[in-house]
Amino acid sequence: PDLKQIQAPIATEMDDFEKKFRTFMKSKVKLLDHITGYIVKRKGKQMRPMFVFLTAGVSGGITESSYRGAALIELLHTATLVHDDVVDDANYRRGFFSVNALWKNKIAVLVGDYLLSRGLLLSVDNGDFGLLQIVSRAVREMSEGELLQIAKARKLDITEDVYYTIIKQKTASLIAACCAVGASTAGVGADQVEQMRLFGEKIGMAFQIKDDLFDYGKDEVGKPVGIDIKEKKMTLPLIFALEKASWMEKKKIIYLIRNKNEDKKSVNKVIDFVKASGGLEYAESVMNRYYEEALEILAAFPPSEYKVSLEALVEYTIQRKK
Ligand code: 2DE
Ligand code: MG
Ligand code: MG
Ligand code: MG
Numbered sequence: 001p002d003l004k005q006i007q008a009p010i011a012t013e014m015d016d017f018e019k020k021f022r023t024f025m026k027s028k029v030k031l032l033d034h035i036t037g038y039i040v041k042r043k044g045k046q047m048r049p050m051f052v053f054l055t056a057g058v059s060g061g062i063t064e065s066s067y068r069g070a071a072l073i074e075l076l077h078t079a080t081l082v083h084d085d086v087v088d089d090a091n092y093r094r095g096f097f098s099v100n101a102l103w104k105n106k107i108a109v110l111v112g113d114y115l116l117s118r119g120l121l122l123s124v125d126n127g128d129f130g131l132l133q134i135v136s137r138a139v140r141e142m143s144e145g146e147l148l149q150i151a152k153a154r155k156l157d158i159t160e161d162v163y164y165t166i167i168k169q170k171t172a173s174l175i176a177a178c179c180a181v182g183a184s185t186a187g188v189g190a191d192q193v194e195q196m197r198l199f200g201e202k203i204g205m206a207f208q209i210k211d212d213l214f215d216y217g218k219d220e221v222g223k224p225v226g227i228d229i230k231e232k233k234m235t236l237p238l239i240f241a242l243e244k245a246s247w248m249e250k251k252k253i254i255y256l257i258r259n260k261n262e263d264k265k266s267v268n269k270v271i272d273f274v275k276a277s278g279g280l281e282y283a284e285s286v287m288n289r290y291y292e293e294a295l296e297i298l299a300a301f302p303p304s305e306y307k308v309s310l311e312a313l314v315e316y317t318i319q320r321k322k
Contacts, residue, residue, distance in 0.1 A: 001312035009305040010053040013062055017049055017070055024071050024118055035111050042096045048073050048178045055182030055196050057306030068122055069131050069181040075119030082112040088231055130184050138177035145169025156254055158234040172204025202294035207317050209236055209287040216271055216280055226267040232257055237279030244277055291318050
């Protein structure tokens with residue numbers, strides 16, 4: 001499935017949204033405006049606003065508040081990426097220099113704070129308190145997930161269960177929030193909002209496993225390979241490979257990650273080890289399970305063009321090449 005096709009039932013909404021989005025970031029402070037301009041020009045796939053509009057459509061109808069919900073989510077998402085690149089010391093984002101690479105950490109932190117506050121104000125000014133609750137929960141979870149990830153990276157003692165907790169918090173929580181926001185702005189009851197939230201959570205899990213697979217693979221353009229290992233970030237393919245490994249092998253690999261993580265050759269050794277152990281296939285199978293579970297939840301919703309697109313977007317999530 002390609003994104004243009006998926007967007008067809010929400011083409012006007014997405015167009016409108018994109019036109020407005022830049023204005024939500026405008027600032028009188030020249031440096032800030034310059035940087036937000038830089039960010040907008042290098043925008044990503046806009047998957048999160050698509051999730052908001054499509055889940056609103058499936059839940060009975062896109063409303064004015066769906067737009068504000070989509071803007072709130074995209075502003076928050078942009079803020080988290082700017083902060084994430086500081087946390088991860090990452091110099092690239094979407095194939096271009098990250099904000100911290102160009103303007104340093106101090107400025108990147110403040111730009112992230114600014115973007116988040118613009119999103120929150122948009123909702124406060126319109127009295128969208130239900131949305132604020134959904135989104136604030138996601139912010140809390142993302143911060144917890146990032147910290148848990150750092151704590152575990154120090155010890156290199158991550159289990160599969162801890163991995164799922166981390167990705168649920170740092171990534172799935174935001175996509176879950178997108179879908180809950182969509183349903184909530186369509187005006188459905190709490191039970192249906194919760195179903196949509198859960199649907200988003202499943203996709204979010206699949207989405208992050210896919211992202212983690214990119215770190216071992218060939219598909220992704222714009223993101224170099226082996227960065228997670230360099231950051232001592234243990235993801236599912238590696239965790240699985242280590243669980244299966246002999247005591248000696250495990251010791252050797254942990255040593256490389258702990259002490260040789262800056263050395264390209266050693267990082268490649270770790271990658272080869274993961275591949276030889278079937279770590280990529282295993283992670284793919286788990287990803288596919290989340291994909292199936294997401295579709296199962298969606299199946300209970302009434303048929304519509306939005307639903308067809310949402311199904312395609314779920315499929316895109318696990319098949320995407322970037
Ligand atoms: C992406 O993980 C996860 C991002 C969550 C970031 C959340 C932060 C805290 P990755 P990639 C920093 C909340 C932020 C606020 C308050 C604005 O695997 O590979 O590092 O895209 O993603 O870098
Ligand atoms: Mg990162
Ligand atoms: Mg990160
Ligand atoms: Mg990643």
